[in-house]
Amino acid sequence: MATVIGSPATSAPAKRPTARRSLASRMSWWQPVAVFAVLIGIWYTVAWYYDKVQELSFLVPYPHKVFESLFLDAKRRPDLFEAIGNTTAVMLTGLVIAIVIGMTWAVIMSQAKWAERSLFPYAVILQCVPILALVPLIGSLYGYGFPSRVIVTTMIALFPLVSNTLFGLQSADRAQRELFKLQGASRWTVLTKLQFPAALPLIFVGLRNAAGLSVIGAIVGDQFFQRGAGGLGVLIQLYNSRLQGSDTFATIIAASLLGVVVFLVFGLLGRLAIGKWYDFN
Incomplete structure (x- = not known):
């Protein structure tokens, strides 16, 4: 049947x-x-080794001591919150500048092959240049305060935005491109109605990666530019010079949590923006 x-x-x-x-x-x-x-468990084992065998407990403190320093020490909490605020300001400023420059750069390259061949090698060079080697030059040109920190952050966060936006814009379906051309659509129409919608998944991936790198850039800038409002990098260096292992690890964890939060925020924005059309994880 x-x-x-x-x-x-x-x-x-x-x-x-x-x-x-x-x-x-x-x-x-x-x-x-x-x-x-x-x-x-591994952390406790390593901490026990440095405490009991090497008698250098300040190098690797026990996890519960780091937890106490991070969440329960009221004396250091104002310094930590101030450093987080300063690092966040540098990170957001550098990230916004990187978004504007990176997406504009990618749009220009997506419009013609000769533009991509002419400009993309410099994006690769920027990614490969050791930023630490440029830090003294940046400090000499722009001082050792907020602007130099922002420049370092922008340089570190720029490449993921350029590469992901460019490849996303180029991922538009060829048949749809031909259809737009047959209809006499302008470059602006093709860019806004076809290329950008197709590029959104990769653009948000680039934003997430750049957001995490911007936190690293802000901390790297702090490590070398000691003037002005100090952030988490200055605080890490200060605690390390004083051999305050628990406070050093607590500040490092705070910096990592800041990067995770920024990464998750852009992931949430991506799901809200394109989650209905794409499997955005």
């Missing part, structure tokens, strides 16, 4: 993979927790 299409006999198996995927997603929380527990 023929089976009727859409009957329970044929539709029920199709739902099982979805159910299994949802169950797996609900149970996947324990995997990062297990890795975290293993890492904490």
